[in-house]
Amino acid sequence: MNENSGEHTRPICILGLGLIGGSLMRDLAAAGWPVYGWNRSEKTVKAAQRDNFDVSGDLKATLQRAEEDDALVVLGVPMPAMPSMLEALKEHAPTVGFTDVTSVKAEVHALVEEHGLTDRFVGGHPMAGTADSGWKVTMEGLFQGAVWVVTYDNAVVLRDQDEHEGSAVRKRRWLDTWVRVVRMAQKVGADVVTTVSRRHDGAVARISHLPHVMAETLAVAGDAGGPLALTLAASSFRDGTRVAGTAPELVRAMCENNREALLKALDETLETLREARECLADESRDLKELAEEGFAARGRFEARAGRRKGDKTNRPIIRVRPGAAGWVEQLESAESMGAQISIF
């Protein structure tokens, strides 16, 4: 109903009010955006209502409302709940655009495709959060300065189908959803980085899922040294094993949902470690190569992300005009340099 009065007045409908969905609701409401939502658990619904949020436990009614007022739907649910949410979305909100917040993207895109919802979907991955979960840990400001990945898989598909009939309408509608997702992420203070789902999953396998596997492995190796080893352990062990403190079921979910990309990263890692082992075992060789490559790699990371947590990042920012000629190529170019984007 507010379709022509500017994207910021059209509502956001959040399904699933855990740490991400709930914190997003807090930030959007604080920014004055119309936002409402649904959660399966009655307890969360009551808690959110007590905090004066517009929240319901009736999924069907919430989706019908979203369809009626052309809300952007945010799926704040974890992966296992995704198929049933897509079914409900298809049935009760048959035209609205939607996004998600899960940490893998190829599997979600495949599910969306299976449900025939590709033209309504823009993938999202806000890279914020803690090991804690539930409405009680939601907070304002969670996304401030965090990266929010937004996918553009469908932009590539639509570009390559330019000649097809009806594609202009499809493109315009999808583009509208895409822009709304980007603006929403920026509204809550996130830096938007755009990519396609396969490359997203390959990257997070390396910089998020592999670090968890490495931390677990290191924790086990240290612990195998018994009390003496744990007593001597200092900051290199502390930092190297920190994320082994993540709940095991969360680690499993993130790793197993990104199986293929993580296997590739893990195989490379095994090869690097085997080579280091051979260099160490052979007294005519040394660890020079690994030590220098690792040092250079860390240096490139620090040049981009700052030396300490909370340092100002140093990423290029590319301005993009959504839908303009060549805009997909612009996104591809921004992605290749690890840039964040802003939109006209």
Place this chain on the structure above:
Amino acid sequence: MNENSGEHTRPICILGLGLIGGSLMRDLAAAGWPVYGWNRSEKTVKAAQRDNFDVSGDLKATLQRAEEDDALVVLGVPMPAMPSMLEALKEHAPTVGFTDVTSVKAEVHALVEEHGLTDRFVGGHPMAGTADSGWKVTMEGLFQGAVWVVTYDNAVVLRDQDEHEGSAVRKRRWLDTWVRVVRMAQKVGADVVTTVSRRHDGAVARISHLPHVMAETLAVAGDAGGPLALTLAASSFRDGTRVAGTAPELVRAMCENNREALLKALDETLETLREARECLADESRDLKELAEEGFAARGRFEARAGRRKGDKTNRPIIRVRPGAAGWVEQLESAESMGAQISIF
């Protein structure tokens, strides 16, 4: 000459005034202990003298002075300088007790043995320091709350030779050196943990050298994902690769000096990672075991070391009476529980 007036008035002679040796000098002087030292570089000698420390560039004279006033000699030099220092010590200070501060212990003990100096030596490893080096980075308080490992290899040897002639004198002299090393470490605020060199090296391979190898490997794997991966990298990657920022030559030195123990830890790690890889590749299996073992291991570390850097540690403290009947067994028992010790 001050032999009978209490250990705290006998001087400390520090050879090598880098971060460890220099900071030790600052702390001991601040505590009112007589302390003097030597450094090879004229620049360091001048800088230390400007800071009002009793420092010389003449190794022979410094060692002769140490011999004369029965100083405890602290070898603050890195491993490559160790053989020539032992030669000089043997020649110019033929009776004084001495300790070292290097991060591996078996190799140092072997060198000391080769030089026939075992009865005068107590190994030390203050687990403090940064990637920086030189007099300019020395500071007071560096050892406050840090673990200072003190070895007791020779106590085991002497115990097992109880029946030999002259062993009572040898034992008393070595014990005097051991006590002086422990008191010095405690004087500068360190927590003393005692162990034998082989087990020390096995433990630090797991909790210090392996973390460096893992951090280098993870940094390389993330960097191989290119700019997109580095842009998406957040705290799990940041913490997991922090020590890859250590100077490559330092990493090489610490790893290559502890080759045997690190190989063992690395082989275990490769086995754990290979198993994780197989679990991930086989859809009928999962990462449950690694995720749960890693979580439990990290939990045991946190129970001992606190959750965050700077938290109060929670180690047992065992009181030991050096040289009393059964004291070696007490040290072995303390070591097996990862306890720190205090002495009567």
